[in-house]
Amino acid sequence: MKKIISLFYSNLFLSSRLFAALSGCVVLFVLSFFFPWLGVIPELVFWVLLLLTIIDLLLLYRTANAIFAKRQAPERLSNSDENELGIFIESKYSFTISVGIIDEIPFQFQKRDVWFKTILKSGEHKLISYMLRPTKRGEYEFGNIRVFVRSPLGILSRRFNFEQAEILPVYPSFLQMRKYELMAISNRLNEIGIKKIRRLGHSMEFEQVKTYVPGDDFRTINWKSTARQGNLMTNFYTDEKSQQVYCVIDKSRAMKMPFDSLSLLDYAINASLVLANIALLKEDKAGLITVAEKIGAVIPADRRHTQINKILEVLYKEKTRYLETNMEALYTTICHVIKQRSLVVFFTNYESMNAMQRQLPFLKRIAKLHLLLVVFFENTELKQLSEQPANNVEEIYIKTIAEKFAFDKKLIVKELAKHGIQSILTSPQNLTINTINRYLELKARQKI
Template sequence: MKKVFKLFYTDLFFTNRLFTGLGSCVVLFLFAFFFPWLGIIPQLAFFTLLLLVIADVVMLYQVSKGIFAKRHAPERLSNSDDNELGIYLENWYPFNINVGIIDEIPFQFQKRDIWFKTTLKPQQRKLINYILRPTRRGEYEFGAIRVYVMSALGLIRRRYNFSQGETLAVYPSFLQMRKYELMAISNNLSEIGIKKIRRLGHSLEFEQVKNYVPGDDYRTINWKATARQGNLMTNSYTDEKSQHVYCVIDKSRAMKMPFEGLTLLDYAINASLVLSNIALLKEDKAGLITVAEKIGAVVAADRRPTQINKILEVLYKEKTRYLETNMELLYATIRNVIKQRSLVVFFTNYESLSALERQLPFLKRIAKFHLLLVVFFENTELKKVSEQPAADVEGIYIQTIAKKFEYDKKLIVKELAKYNIQSILTTPQNLTINTINRYLELKARQKI
């Protein structure tokens, strides 16, 4: 009995309407002291309010379970994307109710205003959807769902607690990967900024010898086969396949820099996932290497159907390290792991020309054996500072330093080009599009 009573008063909450009614009663009692003609009106008002409160309690507590609530969430969340979740409600009361819902979302979101209001008719079911955008990979713990029910009287609220604690993993942006995948399958990549690049010359991969049909290129006629068959025969070519594409991700402290809630490492991880998936759709082989002061993960290039899931699982666990990149170890790993000429996309960040010069000898060695594409980031905050008008001498000094660092980035591109090393200097938000564009360009020009 004591436990039941405790549950009763811990789940009972007074509303503003009740406090307004009590305040009105207090005012009537005060006025009755100065105006005797009010008589028993204050007492009648108070007892009427008391009866209404009792009636409201009876209405809300006449059934043990008047409402049902359940959280609808995906098996995993996609980092940096809008993930849709829902709260399913069922009203088991025989009358209309007003409902307020609190969903205890993970602390990582730093939101304390997840409060939903709705109304439900008897036996009505409803699904309330809302959006969460995580900015870090890892495990997110959801708590209980708190539902506050109020009748038409609106004097008290009854709270229902639905213990639905669950842990959801936030993976690299697989929603973005699927979007690009659908665009690639339907040949609509141009809608999201992917350029159409004209293929130069013939593909180098021979497919078959077939009968000549009007419209075939005369240069592809196979004269030996024509002599044997007595009919015109032509060589048929197809796009080159099974080329190796490796994404190499720098996990050192240079990639910890934040931008719009995400670190540069997370941007590189998301872009690597999309690029690997596009490469697999183009029937190339995708691989992955992560590196900091030591080698992290190594996924050999392959094009099996399970390859993208394997890469996704590896990327999910990667974290920023706080030491310098061991380029000598990276070079040795690439030489041991990658046995044929491949496209190596190196995601890193250089803030100064001296930072590049420390790594340049090893980049030149890698470029001797593979087509190396170095992807690094523009410092958008410095760019904003350099574009702002200076108000004083200190402002001129800060603007000059910002422009110096911005100019260093352009010098890095030129320095890499001197040694036939491809490069992309991009803002974080355009990283994925620019990387895919360059991959398709290199493939069309048969540089891999």
């Protein structure tokens, strides 16, 4: 009995309308001392208010399970993307009610204003949708759903609690991966910034002999088949397949730096996932290596349908380390795992020439065995500082330092090119598009 009474009081709230009405009653009682002609009006108003409060209480509590609410969420969330969630709510009251809903979202979002208001008629149900954008991978714990109901009188408010605690994993950006996948299937990659690369020559991957049509390269005419068929026949070539593409992700402290609330490691992980999926769509083999002070995950290149799920599960668990990258261990692993010439895309970050020079001997060794593409990041904040006008001596000093760091990045690109190493210097926001563009370019130019 005590528990029921306690539950009753804990879920009953007084509205601002009730306090305003009580304040009005107090004012009337005070005025009745100075204006006797008010008579019994203050008492009458008070008793009417008390009666309305009792009626409101009965309206709210006469139905036990008058509200049903449930959170509708996907099985997993996509990192750095807007994920849609919803709250399904249904009223079983016999009158129209005002509803306020609180969804206890995970603390990682640091939001304390997830409050939704709506009006439900008798027997009506609604789906209230909202968006969440996580910026870290891992497990996100959702709490309960709290629903506050008011009758048309609006004097009291009743709270309904729906225990729906659940844990949702946040994976690397699979929504972005699907977007690029759909664009690639429909040949619309150019709509999102992927360039069309002019093919130099043609591939040596023979597919079939077909009838010549105007516009075919006359150099591909198969004269033997032409003589047999009596019509011009031409050889048809297709893109070379089953080439190996390895994404090597640096997990050292250099990748801890945040941009737009997302670390460089997460940008690299999202880009690697998209690149691996595009490579599989192009019928190439995709693989993965992660490295910090020691080798992390190693997934040999493959083109099976389950390969992208393997890569996704591994990338979900990767975290930034706080030591330098062990390039010797990386070189040894590449020699041991990758047996044929492949495209090795190395996602890392250099802030100075000295940092790059320490790794250069191993990069040169890898470049002798494979086509190495080093991807590192522009410091967009320093770039903005270098572009702003300087108004005093301190700002001149800051701008000069920012320009020096930005210039060092360009020198790193030239130094890598001098040793025959491909590189991409990109802002974190454009990382995925620039990486895919370079992969398609290298494939079109038959450099893999």
